[in-house]
Amino acid sequence: PSPVPAPTDGSASGRSVDVVVIGAGFSGMYLLHRLRGHGLRVQVFEMADDVGGTWHWNRYPGARCDIRSMEYSYSFDPQLEQEWQWTEKYPTQPEILRYAHHVADRFDLRRDIRFRTRVESTVWDDAAERWTVRTDGGEEWTAQFVVHASGCLSIYKKPEIPGLESFRGAWYHTARWPHEGVDFTGLRVGVIGTGSSAIQSIPLIARQAGDLTVFQRTPNFAVPAHNHPFPPGYQEEMKAHYPEFREDARTSMLGIPHPPAEKGALEDDAESRRARYEKAWNDRDNTLVDLMAAYTDMLTDQAANDTAAEFVRERIREIVHDPGVAETLCPKDYPIGSKRICVATDYYETYNQPHVHLVDLRRTPLVEVTPAGVRTTEREYELDALVLATGFDAQTGALTSIDIRGRGGQRLTDHWSAGPRSYLGIGIAGFPNTFVVTGPQSPSVLSNMMVSIEQHVEWISDCIAFVRERGIRTIEPTPEAEQAWVDHNAEVGNATLFPTANSWYMGSNVEGKPRVFMPYIGGVGPYRERCQEVAANGYEGFLID
Ligand code: FAD
Numbered sequence: 247p248s249p250v251p252a253p254t255d256g257s258a259s260g261r262s263v264d265v266v267v268i269g270a271g272f273s274g275m276y277l278l279h280r281l282r283g284h285g286l287r288v289q290v291f292e293m294a295d296d297v298g299g300t301w302h303w304n305r306y307p308g309a310r311c312d313i314r315s316m317e318y319s320y321s322f323d324p325q326l327e328q329e330w331q332w333t334e335k336y337p338t339q340p341e342i343l344r345y346a347h348h349v350a351d352r353f354d355l356r357r358d359i360r361f362r363t364r365v366e367s368t369v370w371d372d373a374a375e376r377w378t379v380r381t382d383g384g385e386e387w388t389a390q391f392v393v394h395a396s397g398c399l400s401i402y403k404k405p406e407i408p409g410l411e412s413f414r415g416a417w418y419h420t421a422r423w424p425h426e427g428v429d430f431t432g433l434r435v436g437v438i439g440t441g442s443s444a445i446q447s448i449p450l451i452a453r454q455a456g457d458l459t460v461f462q463r464t465p466n467f468a469v470p471a472h473n474h475p476f477p478p479g480y481q482e483e484m485k486a487h488y489p490e491f492r493e494d495a496r497t498s499m500l501g502i503p504h505p506p507a508e509k510g511a512l513e514d515d516a517e518s519r520r521a522r523y524e525k526a527w528n529d530r531d532n533t534l535v536d537l538m539a540a541y542t543d544m545l546t547d548q549a550a551n552d553t554a555a556e557f558v559r560e561r562i563r564e565i566v567h568d569p570g571v572a573e574t575l576c577p578k579d580y581p582i583g584s585k586r587i588c589v590a591t592d593y594y595e596t597y598n599q600p601h602v603h604l605v606d607l608r609r610t611p612l613v614e615v616t617p618a619g620v621r622t623t624e625r626e627y628e629l630d631a632l633v634l635a636t637g638f639d640a641q642t643g644a645l646t647s648i649d650i651r652g653r654g655g656q657r658l659t660d661h662w663s664a665g666p667r668s669y670l671g672i673g674i675a676g677f678p679n680t681f682v683v684t685g686p687q688s689p690s691v692l693s694n695m696m697v698s699i700e701q702h703v704e705w706i707s708d709c710i711a712f713v714r715e716r717g718i719r720t721i722e723p724t725p726e727a728e729q730a731w732v733d734h735n736a737e738v739g740n741a742t743l744f745p746t747a748n749s750w751y752m753g754s755n756v757e758g759k760p761r762v763f764m765p766y767i768g769g770v771g772p773y774r775e776r777c778q779e780v781a782a783n784g785y786e787g788f789l790i791d
């Protein structure tokens with residue numbers, strides 16, 4: 247029972263809970279379980295018709311995780327961890343979705359999740375000291391707390407190209423792929439975009455399509471996945487050491503255990519450097535961090551970074567037979583790692599197939615989608631189907647696309663007009679009793695997200711329990727603590743090469759979005775320690791009323 251008296255509920259439908267959670271991906275699912283454990287009444291809202299978030303929506307061919315399966319999974323329940331059987335190094339989207347469904351069944355989550363329901367606004371009521379949450383079904387709920395678990399990569403982005411609606415063929419966005427799949431057999435298919443989603447799907451679309459044209463604006467660096475089924479005994483061995491392994495992940499820099507680099511790239515001679523890069527490229531147990539974690543200064547020193555970038559360009563030139571196509575596929579105008587590195591199976595190799603064509607949009611920009619296909623400044627490409635692998639309004643999109651109003655009716659979009667502002671990426675000054683899971687200015691997208699999600703969910707639910715146990719009505723960051731965290735983020739971000747790239751980390755992929763480096767690069771382990779200190783010091787930096 248709550249020591250805080252339930253306020254009179256003035257909502258139209260009379261629905262009142264302790265906590266509203268927005269989103270039922272891995273963040274929202276674990277929040278529900280954890281908050282229930284604290285005896286709280288929780289209502290989750292989810293736009294989709296089932297759990298899984300990212301893994302529910304992104305069903306394009308080839309969709310899979312690029313963190314090893316046994317690391318990209320919950321660690322909070324030892325039994326769950328032991329009973330679930332993964333099958334291969336990098337799990338496919340269907341396998342991860344099966345896991346999400348298993349978790350939902352195991353912890354009986356669905357009964358408190360309202361599916362097919364989009365939250366449209368959350369408005370703080372200064373007098374009642376509660377949030378009013380409105381849904382697209384016209385329902386009104388009130389809650390003492392709102393937790394946004396609405397995802398960093400959940401609001402997909404169509405390209406700003408005129409004419410899409412006029413296209414006579416079918417078009418698909420990778421993040422809204424039909425559940426029944428798409429048969430491209432024999433068709434003329436176009437793909438716009440060459441980010442992670444495109445790099446995973448292009449080799450598989452090429453297997454079916456009669457003719458495939460890839461429209462590339464910016465090439466990406468991709469390292470080989472070396473995906474494979476687990477060898478006998480591997481999973482059992484990992485499971486025997488799971489607690490130590492998980493602890494290493496929590497205290498690591500990226501949520502993936504990795505020995506720290508010992509020196510700068512230019513402190514090694516060319517031969518030793520190459521040997522390290524070769525190992526990161528060829529080792530079948532490699533991870534996406536191996537190349538960039540080879541030296542201490544890969545993301546802070548351009549000359550160091552150039553050595554790894556050139557290594558990858560050499561591999562592209564080796565793999566791709568046509569030298570012109572190879573050159574077009576070589577990224578040259580941003581540091582490696584400053585846009586998310588892709589993990590690929592047969593991506594570059596696919597361009598050696600005679601029915602696969604690459605169009606360089608830097609040389610011949612896209613003009614429009616026509617009823618028959620796609621027109622560039624050079625010519626029209628006739629297509630039967632078009633795939634948009636054009637990404638997301640990342641990190642802030644899910645928050646700014648709903649109407650969030652804090653104290654005195656202040657809109658979140660106004661508070662964030664010059665870029666996101668938060669304390670620890672968890673709380674926002676002027677928005678009491680509100681928390682964000684893996685929000686901007688937390689390690690989130692620069693980490694194994696499962697590690698960051700669990701850390702946030704545990705911190706947030708413990709904080710809510712602390713507030714409730716003490717009969718506190720409101721908690722929110724002080725403006726000073728928020729400013730100091732914003733400054734700290736900018737300082738650590740600006741000490742790296744990240745701001746030199748046009749990436750979704752910088753908001754550059756969305757027109758009009760402030761150009762600010764959004765994730766926190768200080769490292770998962772040090773960030774966790776900071777959050778623990780804040781809590782241990784009675785939620786230092788938060789205003790408690
Ligand atoms: P999500 O899974 O995005 O869930 C958020 C949910 O909130 C969604 O279901 C959405 O429908 C719902 N929602 C949003 N707004 C509203 C609203 N207003 N009302 C109601 N519901 C709402 N991370 C890794 O660490 N490793 C990977 O290999 C990796 N691969 C990825 C591959 C793809 C294709 C994508 C898109 C992302 C990948 N990520 C990866 C990041 C991935 O998003 C996270 O790992 C994780 O799944 C996020 O979980 P979440 O619950 O925080 O957010």
Ligand code: N01
Pocket residue numbers: 310311312313399404405406407420438439440441442443444446461462463464586588589607612635636637638691750755
């Ligand atoms: O999206 P992206 P994504 N005209 O933004 C192009 C995670 N993820 O869905 O770079 C022409 O990376 C755009 O070009 P440019 C992962 O965190 C992980 O692929 O803006 N092109 C770019 O090439 C990832 O980083 C996996 O010049 C246009 C592409 O579209 C994040 O999700 C798999 C255009 C968008 O790439 C997003 O990945 C999938 C236009 N108007 C996703 N607009 C794993 O492997 C956009 N583009 C685990």
